[in-house]
Amino acid sequence: MATIHIDADQIVKKKRKGRKGHSVDLTTLREIQDLLGNEPRRADLLIEHLHKIQDRYHHLSDQHLTALAHEMNLSAAEVFEVASFYHHFDVVKAGENPPPNLTVRVCESVSCELAGAKDLLSTLQNTLGDTVRLQPVPCVGRCQEAPVAVVGQNPIAHATVDKTVSAIETKQINAPIANYINRDQYEQAGGYQTLQSCLDGDRDAEQIIMLMENSGLRGLGGAGFPAGKKWRIVNGYSGPRMMAINIDEGEPGTFKDRHYLEQDPHRFLEGMLIAATIVDCAEIYIYLRDEYAGCREILTRELQNLINNPPSTSHQLPNIQLRRGAGAYICGEESAMIESLEGKRGMPRLRPPYLAEIGLFNRPTLEHNMETVYWVRDIIEKGPEWFSSHGRHDRKGLRSFSVSGRVQKPGVHLAPAGITIKELIEEYCGGMLPSQQFYGYFPGGASGGILPASMGDIPLDFDTLNQYGCFIGSAAIIVLSDQDSAKDCAINAMKFFEEESCGQCTPCRVGTSKAVGLMEQSQWDTELLEELSSVMCDASICGLGQAAPNPLRSIIKYFPDELTSS
Secondary structure: OOOOOOOHHHOOOOEEEOHHHOEEEHHHHHHHHHHHOOOOOOHHHHHHHHHHHHHHHOOEEHHHHHHHHHHHOOOHHHHHHHHOOOOOOOEEOOOOOOOOOEEEEEEOOHHHHHOOHHHHHHHHHHHOOOOEEEEEEOOOOOHHHOOOEEEOOEEEOOOOHHHHHHHHHOOOOOOOOOOOOOHHHHHHOOOOHHHHHHHOOOOOHHHHHHHHHHHOOEOOOOOOOEHHHHHHHHHOOOOOEEEEEEEOOOOOOOOHHHHHHHHOHHHHHHHHHHHHHHHOEEEEEEEEOOOOHHHHHHHHHHHHHHHHOOOOOOOOOOEEEEEEOOOOHHHHOHHHHHHHHOOOOOOOOOOOOOOOOOOHHHOOEEEEEHHHHHOHHHHHHHOHHHHHOOOOOOOOOEEEEEEEEOEOOOEEEEEEOOOOHHHHHHHOOOOEOOOOOEEEEEOOOOOOOOEEHHHOOOOOOOOOOHHHOOOOOOOEEEEEEOOOOHHHHHHHHHHHHHHHOOOOOHHHHHHHHHHHHHHOOOOOOHHHHHHHHHHHHHHOOOHHHHHOOHHHHHHHHHOHHHHHOO
16 A cells, blocks of 8 residues: 655644544654655554654654654554553653653663662662663673663663763763674685575575584574574475564573674674575565664664675675664564564464464564574584584584673683583683682573572583473573572562563463562462462463463472571
8 A cells, every 4th residue: 555645844734633533743743754754654664763753852752653653654553552562662641751861771680680780770869860861671681791781872881880970971872883893804704605605506405404404503592493494494485485583682691692793793694694595585684672782783884785785796685674673572582573573562473373484574484593593604614513513411513601690701602502500600601709609590591490509410402401490592591609599580580571571461461460479478379379380381372471480480499498588
């Protein structure tokens, strides 16, 4: 359906009735038209356009939303329900005061809480004036630098009150750009030659798919579905096919995708383009979490470089769209991400059908986590045996562990799949912090459960933790010491799930809230909590509600002493 564009300057009346009776302020409409410029007014670009308004005015007023709805030929209700769904959009209703232009966000997730985020937040509340808005927020993807405050878009590592206030006073509010491997450096080291060979037909699709299958590479966003098998399945459906890359890593404790993007973005981009070439995807959509402003600048630069100077002069690149998340953990779930890419609320879809058959814009879609395609070039050039030859304790492959908490060297550590947490701490993380003893660990972020130190010899890999009520997910390891309370960490995780539940299904929406209340009691009603957990696991639509009970069940099962202590 064609979109009718109305120039505000051509409208004589002061106000015009919008759809369903909403009045459009002509001055605001003109501002929106100028802001959007020649950008298409398609519905799937609604979130992108909301970001433009938020960035310019630092909030979304009723007038903004009504004018945008009019400009995009959408109902005001459609625009409002999307804007109000995402945490990073500040919807200001008529009569309300807009927030200050500058927002300081303090992460309060598990790793930052262990590092003193509560004290930092409390002191900042007493220090900052009304000209700055202070917000406690979920994980910002920098757990190795805990505690973290974000001034505007500038993350403050190992934040203190003095460092945060200094950034505010000196107006250091923009995201820093990492010193990454650029296009020239990447190509000097052989970059894009493998893509060229795929485009030229030197390696056919079946050969590459078999290499991926033989490598044993599994999806590294958390689900662990075999990558080669996914390529084969999507390739079996009629085109045009789509590709969606998920870089919305919001799981508390996870930051590996950001780490690789800030180091070697073209290795990711080449792997992505190889996958799109082999599966014959007509369009690629990259969904990047909004907190990664520095990565967004890197990808914007390097994608434009690729578009202006394609790696191959004889083959056209697929249409590549970089899309910006808006602060919704649920959009890490693949179908919720697809809904968000289509300009809607990030509500998970009921399945079947699966995305491989009916995904983005109802087309067969190859969906991957960023790190999964990051390894594609190495697997093709070095052979599948290179990847599968790594591993310990009868496991195969490599894993990127995001490690935070009570270790001397937190960060992303590339280690053999199947390594144990004890081996990981001693060999890669420099041991525990001085005067702290290993007490427990999250093996897979906030949703992966909690295990005690006595179970520190379990191989860390897909499928090895399931029998213990845990999972590795995206390999986000949070290490606890004898100075920590696993029970408090479990409460922190459940509060996160309560905040991030999309609200679509009752077991998750109500269950997480009820669980927080029960867990904050001095004495846990373990029978009621177990009953509640079973309902959430059995009846929730997606993995958020299904996995949310893992930490509380872990406390009941593995840390019973904490339930009886005062």
